[in-house]
Amino acid sequence: MKATLIYGAGDVRVEDVPDPKLQHSTDALVRVLRTCVCGSDLWPYGSNPTSEHGDRIGHEFLGVIEETGSAVSGFKPGDVVVAPFVWSDNTCDFCAEGLQTSCRHGGFWAAGDVDGGQGEAVRVPQAAGTLVKLPVGEDSALLPSLLTLSDVFPTGHHCAVTAGVNQRTTVTVVGDGAVGLSAVLAARRLGAERIILMGRHADRTDLGRDFGATDVVAERGDEGVERVRELTRGDGTHRVLECVGTKPALETAFGVTRKGGAVSRVGMPQYEEGPIGFDPMFFGNMTLTGGVAPARAYIEELLPDVLEGKVEPGKVFDRTVRLDEVPEGYRAMANREALKVLVRP
Amino acid sequence: MKATLIYGAGDVRVEDVPDPKLQHSTDALVRVLRTCVCGSDLWPYGSNPTSEHGDRIGHEFLGVIEETGSAVSGFKPGDVVVAPFVWSDNTCDFCAEGLQTSCRHGGFWAAGDVDGGQGEAVRVPQAAGTLVKLPVGEDSALLPSLLTLSDVFPTGHHCAVTAGVNQRTTVTVVGDGAVGLSAVLAARRLGAERIILMGRHADRTDLGRDFGATDVVAERGDEGVERVRELTRGDGTHRVLECVGTKPALETAFGVTRKGGAVSRVGMPQYEEGPIGFDPMFFGNMTLTGGVAPARAYIEELLPDVLEGKVEPGKVFDRTVRLDEVPEGYRAMANREALKVLVRP
Known part of the structure; x- marks a missing residue:
């Protein structure tokens, strides 16, 4: 064969x-x-x-x-x-x-x-x-x-489930690849009403809106973090679904997480160590979860x-x-x- | 005054x-x-x-x-x-x-x-x-x-609560300082029946036993991880309460965490970056939680x-x-x- x-x-x-x-x-x-x-x-x-x-x-x-x-x-x-x-x-x-x-x-x-x-x-x-x-x-x-x-769909779902997405949580999805878009779909299915999709490919983020994203942020890095914070009274969102796997994506994820919130990641980590020090993660009581779905x-x-x-x-x-x-x-x-x-x- | x-x-x-x-x-x-x-x-x-x-x-x-x-x-x-x-x-x-x-x-x-x-x-x-x-x-x-x-007691309690300790979970506590011992007490109070305390000061671990620890592991580093694994059929425990704050303590914590389990930390992190790469955390679907209590x-x-x-x-x-x-x-x-x-x- x-x-x-x-x-x-x-x-x-x-x-x-x-x-x-x-x-x-x-x-x-x-x-x-x-x-x-x-x-x-x-x-x-x-x-x-x-x-x-x-x-x-x-x-x-x-x-x-x-x-x-x-x-x-x-x-x-x-x-x-x-x-x-x-x-x-x-x-x-x-x-x-x-x-x-x-x-x-x-x-x-x-x-x-x-x-x-x-x-x-x-x-x-x-x-x-x-x-x-x-x-x-x-x-x-x-x-x-x-x-x-x-x-890809269960992976997005796992990301949303482990992050704790529900009707009462606001959500940011980092990444507009197939997993990120699936995470949007999964978060919407679990009841999230506010879903901010971070991605810069208009054709993909358009599908993200179709899947349930309510906001799209095309900026990346510090600028992207700033933009999500503007959209959330400076706080960030309760749940952040990191669907890329790179260290900058994880840094962005923590940057847009509300204190007491959670980052879930399902993209294969392309790093051995990551930003889990005092600020913002420890002081903000943020959780890092997810994994291979x-x-x-x-x-x-x-x-x-x-x-x-x-x-x-x-x-x-x-x-x-x-x-x-x-x-x-x-x-x-x-x-x-x-x-x-x-x-x- | x-x-x-x-x-x-x-x-x-x-x-x-x-x-x-x-x-x-x-x-x-x-x-x-x-x-x-x-x-x-x-x-x-x-x-x-x-x-x-x-x-x-x-x-x-x-x-x-x-x-x-x-x-x-x-x-x-x-x-x-x-x-x-x-x-x-x-x-x-x-x-x-x-x-x-x-x-x-x-x-x-x-x-x-x-x-x-x-x-x-x-x-x-x-x-x-x-x-x-x-x-x-x-x-x-x-x-x-x-x-x-x-x-110190609510900090130990926060560690146990955010880790998800309950009657059905096995627990390892890393560190025999006052927070570690408080975490033992909190885990026992929340119903954990198996609590392994990692610490090498006998007077402290004796108090840990008094607080509810069922096992004490005095070894540190890889040897300590090995010993906890021996006590748990090679798997580690569901919940790990990291009560030290150093990077070696966090590495030990991940080393003794059962797949699908959680590490909670309440000791002030003395590091900016930590071991959150593919193995064991991502592949093992481990969660890192806790924070300032x-x-x-x-x-x-x-x-x-x-x-x-x-x-x-x-x-x-x-x-x-x-x-x-x-x-x-x-x-x-x-x-x-x-x-x-x-x-x-």
Whole structure:
């Protein structure tokens, strides 16, 4: 079959790889209907060292069950399923607590002998725990929005949930990438009435307004902080959703947080140390929370709203490519020509 | 009257200062019955530059109302009262949310023209909001425990509350100073059944056991982390109360935090940046919370347990001095000869 491999910074190729086969009784084989490129894929795309053999890549997909191991109950060939971006048994103590990203028997896609999502098919470990059945057909118009349940929408939701967003909280979202826009959508869904989106790409912030942002701040750094403070009587907002992952974004996040408030971050941190000293964080009793989103924990909760069309998180996809065009998809996202690229193998 | 002034590192003096007088209708004058030296006083005592004029110091006291301004209701001369370590109006939006340390009309003791607590008397700004009446006499045996309501016990409590300690959580407390021991007491009071105290002073950790610690780990750094992990099946504890304020203590705290857990810190951070990168914090979905404790928010809640003798937080005082012996009290605490020094002016 064909799958995507990364050979180093800027070097993504679609090549023939061995067809996946069941290896354990808990595995399932899934033929991929839709996959996509993640903002976090752009970190290795921007910086990986050159590799001679190439490494599989991709962690978001939905598809059709082709075959299940003998221990996989609840699924049959033909079922349309979505996979979260971490596989997990969904039964261990961490999974039971909703922290499937720390599953005692789970792991990442495209690691070791586990397939990546950007390919024609995937062997799914711990299939009964990992996969969620979708009550739609292979040609459903909802597939793009359903695919976001794999990562970007639950990631935005995790950001909002861990920050403590509700009807009584004001919110700032730092970053107008697909995760930031998903965080806007999630915050609105959780009842936030004031959502300030910090981003400087008008086409993206327009979608942010469509998702529920009430204010857009295009300025960055100190100027951006100042602008958010002007909008909030000098106080900042109760909750701040940091959806970029860089240190300047985190500094901005603390700069716009109201005393007693919380910053949640879901963008992969591109730093080892960050600004958590006396002022403003400690003196202002600010909380830093979030982390790698346990998407699996949220899929059942978010699914009905997607099926009913109450939310349309799939609007973050502004370009669709075939599998052999994935390298072009990476290029377009890295150059910010595309917000998020959908792939139809 | 006599009051304590700090002239620089290691140089604390008790000198004559002007008697306090009412300045605003919202002021009260309080004659100090008990005050004490705080671990946080040791930071300026260890590092302040030399000052020619000396600066007032001290922020924990209880005493007797001598006089009230015309706008102060609810208090009369003769009332025994305790003051939290930040004064506040207790009516603004932040105070209403329980964040009196961010009061819009509040401030610190010993700052500007506001008296410090380590003296014979104090002018209390925003007295109606700041002070809490204590239903005891001037000679009550409970005064030491009641004095801890000014800072150290609510600070330990704030640490436990913001961390999310309850009956279902395991807890590690980093630090066996007066705040750490108070955090043990607070965690036990909130129902935690497993409390691991990290500290290496046997007399202090013995008091920690008395306060509710179930395990004591004397090792520090990586060895200490290893030991806590051994005690917790390799996982660490759900909640970690960081009561020191140094970067190594914070690193230890993250090292013993269970995935999905929280570190709360209440020791004044002696760092600008800290370890909040991918591993372990982001990948483990760990939260960093806490901050300067709004003691005022907790006094009414903690007071009954102190009055009934259910908790005896005053046990942290292991030495009592007169006001003119305060310099010796600082010396003893700085040299770790005393855990916490009570002062009887």
